[in-house]
Amino acid sequence: MSFIRSLSDHRAAARCLTLSQLAPRGAWQLALLHERPNHLLIWTTKGQGRITVEGVRRGVSVHNAIFVPAGTLFAYEIGAQGFGLALEVPSALPLAFPNEAHHLRLRDNMAQAEITGILEAMQREQSRNAPLAAEAQAAHAALASVWLRRRIEPRTARAGAQDADERLVQDYCRRVAADFRSARLPGDYAAELGVSTAVLDRACRDSAGRGAAAIITERVLHEARSMLARPGIDTADAAERLGFSGPAYFERFLAYHGGRAPQPARRTAATG
Secondary structure (H helix, E strand, O other), X not given: OOHHHHHOOOOOOOEEEEHHHHOOOXXXXXXXXXXXXXXXXXXXXXXXXXXXXXXXXXXXXXXXXXXXXXXXXXXXXXXXXOEEEEEEEEOOOOOOOOOOOEEEEOOOHHHHHHHHHHHHHHHHHHHHOOOOHHHHHHHHHHHHHHHHHHHHHHHHOOOOOOOHHHXXXXXHHHHHHHHHHHOOOHHHHHHHHOOOHHHHHHHHHHHHOOOHHHHHHXXXXXXXXXXXXXXXXXXXXXXXXXXXXXXXXXXXXXXXXXXXXXXXXXXXXXXX
């Protein structure tokens, strides 16, 4: 059995989506800090925005490629006129995608045409509903992996030493991603990281554009909204799963941060 054919034996298939398809319930699904179970390769073709990956925020513009490994805390904010494509690759597929996030600003017209061609070919394959579709999609994803690693390798030698504050914030974000349901506070993480809460908060504001507490809040809010959008989960269930002391406090959290809170029942006036 060929290598590509063995990839298609996995239940989950690689697919290409527009940014709006990546966030079908609203822009918050991308704009709030969260992780995803699949690798993402985002190719922005129109507009400007900002991406925050593990606490490091950068501007995004046309012909930017962003790779976010599965399980990585990130948020992508793009303007109303923005457009892009995203390759979603299940982490179970044994493809050689990098283990770290990358942000590439591409000026090479040939490199731009190559990734655009790969992603558009995936879209055409998805629309055909032809036999062996999963195998074809795996082949396109493998080509995208090769394209990405070719762009990364020449840059690796030129990469400078990472700022100490960025390393601190990245470590903090990894811990938040793994532990945000525990109701732990920034001070708890700061103690583990060997710094004061003030130092951690300042580093987060400088690197991510949000304080340490806001990073936790944003991640919890994304999870809360996602949970409540699923059938069979009410505020009591979500509150318990997210470590809140009770549904009332959870509902106040949602109302304060613009989430969805249950509306009180209307009373009908008595008639005499």
